Amino acid sequence: MKAALLSEPNKVAITDRPTPTCGAGEVLVKISHVGICGTDTKIYSGGIPANTPIVMGHEAVGEIIEGQAADGSGPGDRVIVDPVLYCGDCFYCDKGDTHLCENGGLVGREIDGVFAEYFLTQASNIFALGTKIDMTEAPLIQVMTTVLHAQNRANIQSDEVVVILGLGVTGLLQIQVAKALGVKTVIGVSRNAYKRGLASQMGADVVVEHGEAAKAEVLKLTEGRGADVVIEAVGYISVLGEAMDLARIGGRIIPFGIYAALEGKLPFYEFYFKELNIINARAALPSDFPASIKLVEDGKVDLTPFITHTHKLDDLSEAIKLLMEPSDKRLKVILEV
Numbered sequence: 607m608k609a610a611l612l613s614e615p616n617k618v619a620i621t622d623r624p625t626p627t628c629g630a631g632e633v634l635v636k637i638s639h640v641g642i643c644g645t646d647t648k649i650y651s652g653g654i655p656a657n658t659p660i661v662m663g664h665e666a667v668g669e670i671i672e673g674q675a676a677d678g679s680g681p682g683d684r685v686i687v688d689p690v691l692y693c694g695d696c697f698y699c700d701k702g703d704t705h706l707c708e709n710g711g712l713v714g715r716e717i718d719g720v721f722a723e724y725f726l727t728q729a730s731n732i733f734a735l736g737t738k739i740d741m742t743e744a745p746l747i748q749v750m751t752t753v754l755h756a757q758n759r760a761n762i763q764s765d766e767v768v769v770i771l772g773l774g775v776t777g778l779l780q781i782q783v784a785k786a787l788g789v790k791t792v793i794g795v796s797r798n799a800y801k802r803g804l805a806s807q808m809g810a811d812v813v814v815e816h817g818e819a820a821k822a823e824v825l826k827l828t829e830g831r832g833a834d835v836v837i838e839a840v841g842y843i844s845v846l847g848e849a850m851d852l853a854r855i856g857g858r859i860i861p862f863g864i865y866a867a868l869e870g871k872l873p874f875y876e877f878y879f880k881e882l883n884i885i886n887a888r889a890a891l892p893s894d895f896p897a898s899i900k901l902v903e904d905g906k907v908d909l910t911p912f913i914t915h916t917h918k919l920d921d922l923s924e925a926i927k928l929l930m931e932p933s934d935k936r937l938k939v940i941l942e943v
């Protein structure tokens with residue numbers, strides 16, 4: 607089979623590898639579409655350590671060729687891969703926190719991933735997509751599972767005011783998921799007018815620029831208290847500081863961006879004085895998959911506007927380079943396998 611192999615940082619090439627054979631408790635999937643995200647570009651450039659040589663990629667959908675998934679789907683069914691590996695037998699798995707498994711890992715980082723024609727995985731890592739969902743959009747459901755996991759962890763109530771800082775792919779998904787879960791007041795914040803427009807179309811009740819404008823809007827909508835929940839979806843320490851500033855006393859902050867910086871300025875006194883709660887989300891639980899699939903199937907989350915670029919698997923190098931260039935209008939890049 608064809609697979610894109612990262613032999614060392616910044617060096618990826620299409621190679622021929624043996625097609626995996628399906629054993630007991632396993633499922634073989636013929637991949638049709640794969641999403642590329644920041645994790646892949648960071649593995650590519652060496653920013654995130656990975657077991658090279660490795661086949662990257664963790665956002666995949668396709669069709670079962672062989673084997674039976676734990677949810678009952680079998681050959682011919684359209685499915686999504688849950689890329690979070692877990693042992694089922696450690697301290698965290700016993701607690702039900704399979705996403706934090708001490709023997710676990712991410713497909714495409716610790717073990718060979720889905721930038722390939724076929725992918726073999728455990729029966730419990732496959733979820734049925736049904737027949738309604740567009741396969742080009744479906745890889746985004748993997749991204750959405752972590753968004754849903756984060757919002758579930760924060761136990762967001764419908765009458766709370768939720769602010770999302772940064773309106774890239776994950777920020778816009780955060781907006782749609784919050785609205786789908788029934789949150790009445792969702793505020794989207796971005797310096798980018800195009801993305802603020804998208805956020806409005808996707809259901810944000812208010813969109814505003816970072817800084818004083820955001821603060822004024824949040825205070826206006828909360829009788830001067832500040833937001834109940836602030837989701838940071840950029841990955842900058844400065845924006846995490848803004849999140850602390852916008853949250854109310856006793857509020858919750860979800861630092862959803864992944865921070866590359868090792869130091870930076872934060873309003874530490876506010877952090878203490880407001881008694882802020884910081885809620886992280888590293889990965890999703892298996893149960894986040896059927897829940898996310900249902901939100902898309904029911905039309906409560908619309909993934910169509912996210913797909914701005916599609917490429918062939920053969921063009922992975924170019925697609926990764928494209929993703930590493932700054933752009934105001936690019937959202938999700940999908941590879942057709």
Ligand SMILES: [Zn+2]
Pocket residue numbers: 642643644645646664665749
């Ligand atoms: Zn990803």
Ligand SMILES: [Zn+2]
Pocket residue numbers: 692693694695696697698699700704707708709710
């Ligand atoms: Zn485990």
